[in-house]
Amino acid sequence: MKYRTLGKTGLNVSVIGIGTWQYGGEWGKEFGQKEVASILEKAKEVGINLIDTAECYGDHLSESLIGHAIKKEREQWIVATKFGHHFHRNFERTNHWSSEEVVKQLDDSLKALQTEYVDLYQFHSGSDDAFDNDDLWTELDKQVKAGKVRHLGISIGSNANIHQTSKASDVNAEVIQVVYNRLDRVPEKEVFPSCEEQNLGVLARVPLASGFLSGKYKPGSVFGENDVRHNRDKQEQENMLRLVEQIQKEEVPSGVNMAEWALAWCLKHPAVTSVIPGCKNVEQVESNARAAELVSDGHPQAAK
Secondary structure, three states, rough: OOOEEEEEOOOOOOOOOEEEEEEEHOOOOOHHHHHHHHHHHHHHHHEEEEEEEEOOOOOOOOHHHHHHHHHHHHHEEEEEEOHHHHHEOOOEEEOOOHHHHHHHHHHHHHHHOOOEEEEEEEEOHHHHOHHOOOHHHHHHHHHHHHHOOOEEEEOOOOOOOHHHHHHHHHHEEEEEEEEEEEEEEEOOOOHHHHHHHHOOOOEOOOOOOOOHHEEEEEEOOOOOOOHHHHHOOOOHHHHHHHHHHHHHHOOOOOOOHHHHHHHHHHHHOOOOOOEOOOOHHHHHHHHHHHHHHOOOOOOOEEEE
């Protein structure tokens, strides 16, 4: 495993992290405690130390599964979670952005995670109006001073959201989380240059483009009704699969696993600190971790 410094937080994070949206049940599969514990145990074994979750992956369900799994070794992990939404049922949430509501969300997250602090607390895909709330950020600064939060971040909902990115330092946020992968390079235009200028850490979510860059699917593939990809526009999906097929032929070296290549591809950009792919089983953890072997050590954020 390789490690990089997460912007100005000073945290040394593994270049491969663990995304945990799926533990909330919205990927058409329910995860039990034993399963999650095995995944995280394997992650620790291969050198992964970063877990990204959220209050609305289930009603604090993902956090609870993680918290139970790591409570005896909390100090070995860098735990990032998010705020701003309340989960009601699959794909149904309401927004809650007032400072009072966010403090309650934080306390509920700490309880679910069975910890006294989170390493990174992220504004979760909110509107610019919700973001431009001085009272919210003043209250979050208080939570940092109280020791409940080590660092603040922003998980931008749109890959082109330069408004929130450019104001990150103004609200004491030190990390930007954004969708970035070989099929979606929008952040390269404005978001990444702003992150580099401010020395912000960058977490790249959906680095495998919801599995399209895994190498498993060919043109003509059909996703089941309980799969989050089922409702995509069919022509758009087919176009993506054809592009992936072309990328695999023209860009992925012979003998290299495409998913591992796709993760390493994201990590070559000088702005990107870590990728946070979802992991459904121990085998995926091992495969994701192998991507670190394809990453050179010459990255500007490489931990010394």
